[in-house]
Amino acid sequence: MRPADEASKFVSGCVRFFKPFTRVGPQRLLEGVTVHRAVLVMGALAACLLATCPAPLFAEEGHGEGHSLAAGLSIGSIAPFLAILASIAIFPLAAGHWWEHNRHKGIVAAVLALPLAAYLAIAFGGEGLHKLQHAGMEYVSFMALLGALFVISGGIYVKGSLSGTPLVNTGMMGFGALIASLVGTTGASMLLIRPLLRANAPRQRKAHIIVFFIFTVSNCGGLLTPLGDPPLFLGFLNGVPFEWTLRLWKEWLVVNAAILLMFNVWDQTVFAREEKERPGSQLEEVQVHEPLRVLGLANLLFLAGVVAVVYAAGKGLGNGGEVWPYGVAQGLTVLLAALSYFTTSKEIHEKNRFGFGPINEVAILFAGIFVTMIPALEILNHNGKDLGLEQPWHFFWVTGALSSVLDNAPTYLTFAATACGIHGVPLEGRYLADFLNLPEKELVEHILAAISCGAVFM
Numbered sequence: 001m002r003p004a005d006e007a008s009k010f011v012s013g014c015v016r017f018f019k020p021f022t023r024v025g026p027q028r029l030l031e032g033v034t035v036h037r038a039v040l041v042m043g044a045l046a047a048c049l050l051a052t053c054p055a056p057l058f059a060e061e062g063h064g065e066g067h068s069l070a071a072g073l074s075i076g077s078i079a080p081f082l083a084i085l086a087s088i089a090i091f092p093l094a095a096g097h098w099w100e101h102n103r104h105k106g107i108v109a110a111v112l113a114l115p116l117a118a119y120l121a122i123a124f125g126g127e128g129l130h131k132l133q134h135a136g137m138e139y140v141s142f143m144a145l146l147g148a149l150f151v152i153s154g155g156i157y158v159k160g161s162l163s164g165t166p167l168v169n170t171g172m173m174g175f176g177a178l179i180a181s182l183v184g185t186t187g188a189s190m191l192l193i194r195p196l197l198r199a200n201a202p203r204q205r206k207a208h209i210i211v212f213f214i215f216t217v218s219n220c221g222g223l224l225t226p227l228g229d230p231p232l233f234l235g236f237l238n239g240v241p242f243e244w245t246l247r248l249w250k251e252w253l254v255v256n257a258a259i260l261l262m263f264n265v266w267d268q269t270v271f272a273r274e275e276k277e278r279p280g281s282q283l284e285e286v287q288v289h290e291p292l293r294v295l296g297l298a299n300l301l302f303l304a305g306v307v308a309v310v311y312a313a314g315k316g317l318g319n320g321g322e323v324w325p326y327g328v329a330q331g332l333t334v335l336l337a338a339l340s341y342f343t344t345s346k347e348i349h350e351k352n353r354f355g356f357g358p359i360n361e362v363a364i365l366f367a368g369i370f371v372t373m374i375p376a377l378e379i380l381n382h383n384g385k386d387l388g389l390e391q392p393w394h395f396f397w398v399t400g401a402l403s404s405v406l407d408n409a410p411t412y413l414t415f416a417a418t419a420c421g422i423h424g425v426p427l428e429g430r431y432l433a434d435f436l437n438l439p440e441k442e443l444v445e446h447i448l449a450a451i452s453c454g455a456v457f458m
Helices: 003-022 026-031 035-051 075-094 102-153 166-199 207-216 230-237 242-277 282-286 298-317 328-343 346-351 357-387 392-403 408-422 431-436 441-457
Strands: 157-159 293-295
Touching: 075 102, 075 357, 102 166, 102 230, 102 298, 102 328, 102 357, 157 166, 157 346, 166 207, 166 242, 166 298, 207 242, 230 408, 230 441, 242 298, 242 441, 293 346, 298 328, 357 408, 392 408, 392 441, 408 431, 408 441, 431 441
Parallel strands: none
Antiparallel strands: 157 293
């Protein structure tokens, strides 16, 4: 075959491969990303990562096991972590319909995580495998808790509604902020959002109610325990005592009180304006309510069981207590979730529109996050002193700023690892316990408090 024919054939093949990517609009573009193209991209990324390995992969002795993970990682190994966080932030806006399918999320997570896992295992041998194993164990613990809280709260249904007045709305949000630290922000949101919507159904302007509900119940309310918000549970898994976050009650109170006050003033203004504009009495309409009744009360016992298991396991891991074998706490939380699911009536699940789609989405994305954040944590821990972060307010604002656009759980761990690196604490075992036990105890506690507040509040 002549060179010109070979070139023509190569160009034609490239055109056929990239044709789906030329469709107009990001939505159509992403629809062209089929599984086999994703696998090809995965292979290309793996090759790029392995090409940036700073030392020969297979030394004559040890097959790379002697490499220091923190010192040997290339800066390019952070790219998958940044890419998966960017995907979570951008795809819902740029290609919402495509991103709705968990299969597509799985493709993105696999494309970014699997080559990196291979890179860590091949380039760093035993050390890389150890880090992957540790990340896997953390992931199982993380998903066991989130899954249990999701399933159990999905078996509790609040029937009826209160009045949709500004005062009652403020009270419901305040109550949600109180229970968020016990049942998790997701659980509290699932319990209260429907009664809140029913109470305000007659009102015309109510978008602001949902926004402030998200601020308080779905975010800021979960600061006081590791059960409240995912980043705090990751901190707990890495050594923060269960009751340590209770010391943040002043920050919790100030922020939630300020938001509730702001909401009440805003809602009073909107309500008064509607009262003038609409015929009849809006106040009488929203005061028509049904008595509240809670269905699935047995699930409160399962919920208390999860809290007891997590607290007891944390006590065993800290303060020289007897360590629970790995898998016991995780197995018990899964068992409690299973008992809740199979003993809850189908009617309650239907009323809550309960399904496993949301928790499957979290499981898929965090599988990728837990793998891809390994290099980021190691590099930031190793080079944290070069970032110029010193004071607690530095950590508060940088954690909060990134948490406001990216996922707050990996952001929390990223800057916790950075703080540990600055103070000479390696990412081994329950490293945040070692961080909190440093001689400069007051400073490190303020830093971790700043990271926690930034991740949860913003």
